[in-house]
Amino acid sequence: MKNFVFVLFVCLVFFCSQKSIETNLTQENSQIVSTNQIERKEEKTLEKLSSPKGKRKLPVVKDFGVFYLYRESDNNDVGGSPIAPFKSAKIEMVIDSEAKAGEKITMIPLQVEVEPFQLPISKVTKKRYNGCDEPKKDFNFDIEFEEITDKIVLEVEAVDKLFTSRAFGVFGIYPAVDFAKNILPPALKQEMLPKEVAIQTVEAAIDLDNDGKPDLLSLSFCCADENKPVNSTDSDCYYSCEKIFRKINQNWKLIRSESPC
Numbered sequence: 001m002k003n004f005v006f007v008l009f010v011c012l013v014f015f016c017s018q019k020s021i022e023t024n025l026t027q028e029n030s031q032i033v034s035t036n037q038i039e040r041k042e043e044k045t046l047e048k049l050s051s052p053k054g055k056r057k058l059p060v061v062k063d064f065g066v067f068y069l070y071r072e073s074d075n076n077d078v079g080g081s082p083i084a085p086f087k088s089a090k091i092e093m094v095i096d097s098e099a100k101a102g103e104k105i106t107m108i109p110l111q112v113e114v115e116p117f118q119l120p121i122s123k124v125t126k127k128r129y130n131g132c133d134e135p136k137k138d139f140n141f142d143i144e145f146e147e148i149t150d151k152i153v154l155e156v157e158a159v160d161k162l163f164t165s166r167a168f169g170v171f172g173i174y175p176a177v178d179f180a181k182n183i184l185p186p187a188l189k190q191e192m193l194p195k196e197v198a199i200q201t202v203e204a205a206i207d208l209d210n211d212g213k214p215d216l217l218s219l220s221f222c223c224a225d226e227n228k229p230v231n232s233t234d235s236d237c238y239y240s241c242e243k244i245f246r247k248i249n250q251n252w253k254l255i256r257s258e259s260p261c
Contacts, residue, residue: 046117088147104176215244
């Protein structure tokens with residue numbers, strides 16, 4: 001009789017233990033599912049631009065230029081730089097125009113397969129200009145955006161393989177436009193550019209009215225020779241310089257020229 005009671009006790013303990021394990025596993029799985037749902041919910045897809053057919057009316061643009069998208073992570077390499085997997089991204093931008101929170105800025109990704117998108121401004125900070133170039137204004141404006149969590153931005157292969165946290169450059173346009181695209185060779189022709197511009201130095205050639213021709217240009221070249229791109233292996237290419245052009249009444253006008261101090 002004692003043996004029977006002992007065996008019955010052992011069976012009850014085993015049964016209860018199994019139920020406890022099953023309950024814990026169910027709770028853990030529920031937590032995992034809940035966590036995944038939260039992560040998916042927090043991911044915000046980027047607001048894409050329209051894809052019109054036919055020529056568009058040329059939009060009003062106040063400010064534009066090339067900026068960079070930086071990614072953040074909980075993991076760092078030996079040098080302290082963020083590495084994949086990335087959890088968020090941000091764009092650092094400074095413009096001359098006095099933008100306002102809530103307005104949107106159009107971003108044209110460069111050298112990566114990411115569609116143009118728009119971001120709402122979350123904060124604007126007015127700061128006195130402290131660069132070395134001749135300023136057009138005494139003040140400029142730091143533009144801040146909400147963190148970007150779109151999967152395509154966090155997982156796209158970086159342009160610079162040695163600096164993966166700085167994923168790629170963007171051509172920013174303020175205020176936002178409903179259509180813009182970067183014209184790449186072979187669609188980009190030398191005759192579309194200012195006469196003094198070497199096509200190999202074009203960093204961005206932005207079409208704003210869908211006529212297949214650039215309306216805004218960004219150049220990046222060796223300061224010692226404007227005909228050489230910044231990736232030139234020439235020993236004289238120590239520093240990079242930039243120029244920004246805008247087409248006005250079918251004529252190109254130099255808007256801004258930047259060089260190292």
